[in-house]
Amino acid sequence: MKVKEGRSHRKSGRPLSFDRNERLRKAMLLFWAHGYEATSLSDLTHEMAITPPSLYHSYGDKKSLFLESLELYLSGPETSDTIIANAETAKQAAFRLLEVSAIYFTGLDTPKGCMLATSAISCSQSQMDVAKVLAFKRLEIEKNLKMKIADGRRCGEFQSEVDEDALAGLIMSVIQGLSTLARDGAAREKLLRIVKTAMNAWPP
Amino acid sequence: MKVKEGRSHRKSGRPLSFDRNERLRKAMLLFWAHGYEATSLSDLTHEMAITPPSLYHSYGDKKSLFLESLELYLSGPETSDTIIANAETAKQAAFRLLEVSAIYFTGLDTPKGCMLATSAISCSQSQMDVAKVLAFKRLEIEKNLKMKIADGRRCGEFQSEVDEDALAGLIMSVIQGLSTLARDGAAREKLLRIVKTAMNAWPP
DNA sequence: TCGTTATCCTAGTGATCGATACAAAATTCT
């Protein structure tokens, strides 16, 4: 049985002259730095060192290239899903999410901040569908964290009553906020101190 | 002695056919909803119901119209400066900042979220100067809050040692995060519960 | 070697971007 690899059937014909994944990463870095709408095709083709027809043939249009870049970003060094799933307690899940965010948002050879938070937080009416995709991804993370907190509550993780909704929302808020602070130039060390301070809000 | 009123010297000539401040507010609402770059001149002239030459004559170019809209936004129902200055304690200042944000970001007849946080968080290289203005305004608020915390520490507001930098950064992070949650559809009541939860991180 | 298939680059498409030249219209000053 043949298995499709990406978009290319690769039965015969002229082979791709570039590494598709490597150039996708370059696109991701541009979208990460400047957002969806502010990154032009001319920016992309210049940075990826391919011509517009090659880009369209290999990745589809600008929107699908962005969405694929987003998947690459979200697969990151660690996904939020695995962080939450592997954590022993809800508190550990929250702490790890914050910690990994603080580190991921202040990488030395990547743009500052969070691509999921910044790349289409405001956009024109015509591109609202892209913004909705990002919003959905954010809400999914929040939902997962909320369920982890509910699990923890059932397992006796908390001494007192807990507002799962507000607690998950707070962690998400801090994550989004860390992204902006990172954009504004805050150092990784500062973000990690903020994370530590934020965890003081966690109920006993 | 004559005093200039805005941009118009009003000595003679044809008078303005529209209310400059009222139309400025319409521009602000557009920038608030869609951000600086994603709001086009055609969007602006259509919503403000004036022609491009009138816009340029009354407000200057797009950038200066945005900056004036931003000032109108920041003057809001209450400025962060007055909130911080009028608070009796640093803790009250932080709580009020969060509370006012939660309410301001979920207005019924305004766009969701924070214009300062969303209108140019990611932009093209050519418009980076506008993004810098917003970053500067955000950092100013953080600086003011940090000084308020330092004042509180000197006045014996805290029982233990306090990381002013991290504490001010945390409050700012939550504010920026609330903006994104509001954009994603969170209700005001939820944001207020998040605020309450966040304040649990405040040191005794 | 030759046909098939796939990718390559050149050179554009129409649409929209922010911004303006120009002169008619509307007001005040003399």
Next chain:
DNA sequence: AGAATTTTGTATCGATCACTAGGATAACGA
């Protein structure tokens, strides 16, 4: 009234936007 001043709408500017038609080029299988 007539000159001076300011705002008006029409009609457009060059630049850039996302995108693509069309043919040359380079690999494959037979």
